[in-house]
Amino acid sequence: MALAIGLVMGWPWILGPKPAENASVEAKLSFLKGGGVLVGFTILFLAVAMAGSMIIARLAREDYAAEVDSNLSELIAGTQDDLKKKKNDHN
Numbered sequence: 590m591a592l593a594i595g596l597v598m599g600w601p602w603i604l605g606p607k608p609a610e611n612a613s614v615e616a617k618l619s620f621l622k623g624g625g626v627l628v629g630f631t632i633l634f635l636a637v638a639m640a641g642s643m644i645i646a647r648l649a650r651e652d653y654a655a656e657v658d659s660n661l662s663e664l665i666a667g668t669q670d671d672l673k674k675k676k677n678d679h680n
Contacts, residue, residue: 592630596630
């Protein structure tokens with residue numbers, strides 16, 4: 590993500606000055622190609638960051654679900670123990 594932000598913020602220094610109106614077609618095409626490469630890399634880095642964040646979120650969700658299952662099992666076991674103790678105390 591930091592790379593994408595760096596590319597977006599640093600494009601004037603990366604590409605350099607815009608060619609003048611009377612510049613050659615090759616110079617204008619070179620500037621355009623550089624801009625295209627810059628945009629392409631920015632999109633690539635943003636897509637990789639998005640995929641990474643989706644993976645991290647999925648892993649966190651799986652951990653959360655496992656923790657919920659564990660807590661529920663502990664709660665049920667504790668409740669059963671309390672009910673057994675209560676039953677034994679009344680007998």
